[in-house]
Amino acid sequence: MKPRVSLQDSALRNGNFSLRIEPVRSEDVGLYEAQVKYKTEVHSCHVELGVITVTLSPPNPVIENELLLISCNSSHRASLVETCWYHDEHPGPSSRTSCSLSGSLSIRHPAMSDAGSWHCQLHYSDKEIISATFNLQILGFDGPTNPVVYAAAGSAAD
Incomplete structure (x- = not known):
């Protein structure tokens, strides 16, 4: 069975850290946080998902x-x-x-x-x-x- 949530590994090298949810369900609603660590730097972003x-x-x-x-x-x-x-x-x-x-x-x-x-x-x-x-x-x-x-x-x- 294919997982509903995935990262595109091939895109990570290009700086694309997108989270893919398919299909989206009502229970997926909420605040998501992504953190990227590179050497000593940490970058993060927050995304709120509504349905x-x-x-x-x-x-x-x-x-x-x-x-x-x-x-x-x-x-x-x-x-x-x-x-x-x-x-x-x-x-x-x-x-x-x-x-x-x-x-x-x-x-x-x-x-x-x-x-x-x-x-x-x-x-x-x-x-x-x-x-x-x-x-x-x-x-x-x-x-x-x-x-x-x-x-x-x-x-x-x-």
């Missing part, structure tokens, strides 16, 4: 016309002021799909047109904006919901 999580209920893929709840949350400590959702667009005032005080979006009857790229943007009281993009998959028919099928008398209709 944003998008949850779909029910999970992907979603069945057409079944109630869908999408939640967007982050580990940021400030108060959440607003959550904005965008569909198949880059964030901006003209592409805004919905904004609310909670971190959730409810789609009562998801349709095939709701499939695709979604972007949630969390706005916090300290002016921090944190965002995530995810792909929504919808299972259903892309056509008329009540098609009429004609078959010749005496033939089979599938």
Whole structure:
């Protein structure tokens, strides 16, 4: 099994001491410290890792016309002021799909047109904006919901 946390040994000689975490999980949130010792010198840096999580209920893929709840949350400590959702667009005032005080979006009857790229943007009281993009998959028919099928008398209709 491949470890989730690694250093790129080949990059160390070039001064790259990056820590790679893949996949990132909620429990990885926190303050990380790196120390590099070279001869008598010690250099260090601190990095705080925050995590944003998008949850779909029910999970992907979603069945057409079944109630869908999408939640967007982050580990940021400030108060959440607003959550904005965008569909198949880059964030901006003209592409805004919905904004609310909670971190959730409810789609009562998801349709095939709701499939695709979604972007949630969390706005916090300290002016921090944190965002995530995810792909929504919808299972259903892309056509008329009540098609009429004609078959010749005496033939089979599938």
